[in-house]
Amino acid sequence: MKQQNPDDPTHTPASPRLPAVVPRSAPPYFHILAKPTGAACNLNCAYCFFLSKEEFYPGSRFRMADDLLETYIRQYIEAQRTGRVTIAWQGGEPTLMGLDFFVRSVEYARKYARPGMQVEYSIQTNGTLLDDDWCAFFHEHRFLVGLSIDGPRPLHDAYRVDKGGRPTFDRVLAAARLLQKHRVDFNVLATVHAVNADHPLDVYRFMRDDLGARWVQFIPSVERVNADGRTLVQAGRAVTERSVRPEQWGRFLIAVFDEWVQHDVGRMYLPLFEGMLAAWLGGSAGLCIFDETCGNALAVEHNGDVYSCDHFVEPDYLLGNIRDQHLITLVAGEQQRQFGRAKRDSLPPYCRACPAYFVCHGECPKNRFLDTPDGDPGLNYLCAGYRAFFAHIDRPMKMMAQLYSAGRSPAEIMRLFLPGTVRPEALFATTGRNDPCPCGSGRKFKHCHGASRGRIGGS
Ligand code: SF4
Numbered sequence: 001m002k003q004q005n006p007d008d009p010t011h012t013p014a015s016p017r018l019p020a021v022v023p024r025s026a027p028p029y030f031h032i033l034a035k036p037t038g039a040a041c042n043l044n045c046a047y048c049f050f051l052s053k054e055e056f057y058p059g060s061r062f063r064m065a066d067d068l069l070e071t072y073i074r075q076y077i078e079a080q081r082t083g084r085v086t087i088a089w090q091g092g093e094p095t096l097m098g099l100d101f102f103v104r105s106v107e108y109a110r111k112y113a114r115p116g117m118q119v120e121y122s123i124q125t126n127g128t129l130l131d132d133d134w135c136a137f138f139h140e141h142r143f144l145v146g147l148s149i150d151g152p153r154p155l156h157d158a159y160r161v162d163k164g165g166r167p168t169f170d171r172v173l174a175a176a177r178l179l180q181k182h183r184v185d186f187n188v189l190a191t192v193h194a195v196n197a198d199h200p201l202d203v204y205r206f207m208r209d210d211l212g213a214r215w216v217q218f219i220p221s222v223e224r225v226n227a228d229g230r231t232l233v234q235a236g237r238a239v240t241e242r243s244v245r246p247e248q249w250g251r252f253l254i255a256v257f258d259e260w261v262q263h264d265v266g267r268m269y270l271p272l273f274e275g276m277l278a279a280w281l282g283g284s285a286g287l288c289i290f291d292e293t294c295g296n297a298l299a300v301e302h303n304g305d306v307y308s309c310d311h312f313v314e315p316d317y318l319l320g321n322i323r324d325q326h327l328i329t330l331v332a333g334e335q336q337r338q339f340g341r342a343k344r345d346s347l348p349p350y351c352r353a354c355p356a357y358f359v360c361h362g363e364c365p366k367n368r369f370l371d372t373p374d375g376d377p378g379l380n381y382l383c384a385g386y387r388a389f390f391a392h393i394d395r396p397m398k399m400m401a402q403l404y405s406a407g408r409s410p411a412e413i414m415r416l417f418l419p420g421t422v423r424p425e426a427l428f429a430t431t432g433r434n435d436p437c438p439c440g441s442g443r444k445f446k447h448c449h450g451a452s453r454g455r456i457g458g459s
């Protein structure tokens with residue numbers, strides 16, 4: 001599909017209106033990551049999958065025009081058919097737009113929000129440009145700020161450097177302190193790569209104890225090497241040496257999980273672990289990567305181009321431009337619906353037969369570039385790690401799910417993991433079938449954890 005010329009002065013400022021009849025295929029709610037500076041960033045993180053996307057817009061200034069900002073906010077709000085909308089900014093580095101841009105974004109959101117509509121804001125930033133004015137603004141408008149930091153100094157600085165190759169740890173730490181001073185809600189987004197993946201507890205404890213973060217998200221770094229040796233698009237079976245290895249990812253998750261389940265349930269919020277509990281309770285993990293289908297998490301570029309997903313900002317996944325078509329038309333269109341269904345329809349039989357299928361669903365399509373042991377294409381690169389992780393958490397997840405189902409707090413599981421106590425597995429091994437269950441449910445063991453002998457996820 002043809003790329004737009006982002007700075008074409010003859011480009012129409014037309015602003016398509018909401019169709020009189022919303023397409024039936026339109027989801028009631030969807031999420032968009034807006035990239036007002038495109039891939040432009042003041043840092044040069046070695047593993048960044050987005051920096052090279054500048055190549056798709058040669059000659060661009062990488063700044064979202066003000067009329068396009070208003071068009072985007074209006075269309076995005078019009079397209080949501082729920083009473084709540086989250087306007088999410090990302091990059092590149094979105095703060096390069098300057099604070100006034102975001103002040104105007106809030107004004108436009110107020111202008112177009114329907115009566116009673118709840119508008120929330122989030123921004124993902126490397127933090128290096130934040131100051132008191134930014135943080136006061138975030139506090140006033142209750143932005144949820146995602147701060148990218150990969151762990152303590154040597155682990156963070158391994159790849160997160162500026163354009164001059166200088167480390168950035170001190171600047172990011174200063175940003176975290178500023179956010180705390182202004183009482184801004186922030187979560188930490190840590191990329192797990194070949195270097196920090198071998199230090200899971202150093203990373204996690206740094207976030208919790210030194211940084212004082214309460215929301216932590218871990219993202220595995222998987223950089224596919226294209227045929228020309230670059231990492232521009234999602235193609236190729238080799239990965240860079242910076243990428244986390246599958247078993248390493250599994251060990252990382254397991255180590256952090258063990259720490260969390262012993263000390264931090266209900267105190268530290270990790271979307272991955274919260275999602276696991278939801279899945280073990282029979283619902284959705286609430287993360288697109290673990291859903292059966294996807295397609296409701298898109299990306300909009302600085303010039304209004306809309307792509308199927310933040311991870312697929314490349315020509316084959318360009319849906320159109322919001323200057324030409326209303327956002328709802330692009331989101332509901334067959335190209336995007338097909339993109340979402342393909343996540344399910346392309347899954348190899350090996351995954352469908354997997355005991356962890358109910359929670360994993362083959363994870364994100366961008367990582368599915370291995371062959372299964374049966375020779376089918378489409379196995380997830382991270383599969384070995386996920387399999388180990390899902391098997392490891394099965395027992396504690398069942399316990400937490402049972403606590404929850406009994407109207408109790410899943411955090412009670414920590415009693416069973418207190419330092420110096422017998423591990424639950426050992427405790428269960430010595431509990432009689434008719435004894436009270438050691439989890440404290442009040443039920444007989446055979447009707448509680450003694451009954452859990454099924455497959456992963458079975459109760
Ligand atoms: S491609 Fe991956 S990240 Fe993108 S929406 Fe689908 S599951 Fe989510």
Ligand code: SF4
Nearest residue numbers: 351354360362380383
């Ligand atoms: S753990 Fe592996 S085999 Fe199982 S569903 Fe996930 S990717 Fe497929």
